[in-house]
């Protein structure tokens with residue numbers, strides 16, 4: 479099983495940022511309102527994610543290291559209406575198999591918490607501990623036992639920017655959650671978690687950027703669209719400032735990006751791209767997330783209709799929208 483986990487790790491945990499993503503998504507799935515991420519050496523030396531979520535029951539802590547032991551899918555039909563970010567039960571076993579891993583967790587209903595320590599996926603101890611709120615997971619010396627993977631990490635600076643990108647997108651997706659990123663002991667980014675997307679944009683991209691936005695709102699029978707876009711005179715040189723969220727999940731979709739640009743039409747200079755944070759709510763039946771383990775690409779039914787709605791909403795926001 480350790481080998482199977484290391485193989486899965488090749489797919490699920492490509493780099494430190496993938497570990498951060500999977501751990502933070504678990505914290506989100508656990509209903510946390512406060513998530514703190516600490517990293518050292520761009521996550522290669524140390525990653526710590528602390529949350530105030532539901533925690534893991536004593537009897538389930540060891541199970542979370544087993545493959546496909548997800549608590550999030552209970553029936554076959556759940557697979558077709560996924561509401562949580564995780565559902566494959568692959569992340570924790572994969573991450574644990576390529577690191578020195580600890581979980582400290584408690585649930586409200588139990589008198590004590592649990593601390594689990596594992597090395598290269600093998601549990602070295604599970605003991606009761608003092609009760610805490612939620613869960614703290616630490617990942618030290620990532621890839622120490624898979625040197626080939628370690629070699630593939632070339633620049634710490636690039637890894638750090640992958641991590642900040644992940645935290646930024648997850649913060650934009652969840653204005654109701656307070657995120658803190660601490661790098662080498664210094665606070666790098668923090669969102670307040672009061673539900674105000676414009677404030678998250680200010681924390682992520684700066685206050686002056688957040689002042690130059692238009693609000694977008696539109697809906698039809700199948701889709702509900704909300705968010706902010708930059709005014710055409712405050713656009714950027716690349717498309718990394720576009721964040722598309724479908725049912726709270728950050729996705730990449732070429733056609734929907736194109737729909738955003740079409741909404742700007744001739745207002746946009748050639749080679750310029752908007753900053754946009756668009757959150758789209760759809761019936762989970764219209765999306766199929768089960769395409770790739772990292773779940774960034776998704777298939778959508780009624781994609782054409784959604785494109786038209788996006789373009790029109792953006793055009794409206796730019797012609798008459800409120801600041």
Ligand code: ADP
Nearest residue numbers: 504508542548549564565566567568569570613
């Ligand atoms: P998945 O998210 O696909 O279910 P993971 O391997 O990411 O699988 O996690 C395995 C299980 O461990 C989850 O289903 C959940 O029950 C539990 N878990 C992991 N992280 C947390 C957390 N921060 N808070 C509560 N439960 C967690």
Ligand code: MG
Nearest residue numbers: 500504564569
């Ligand atoms: Mg998960």
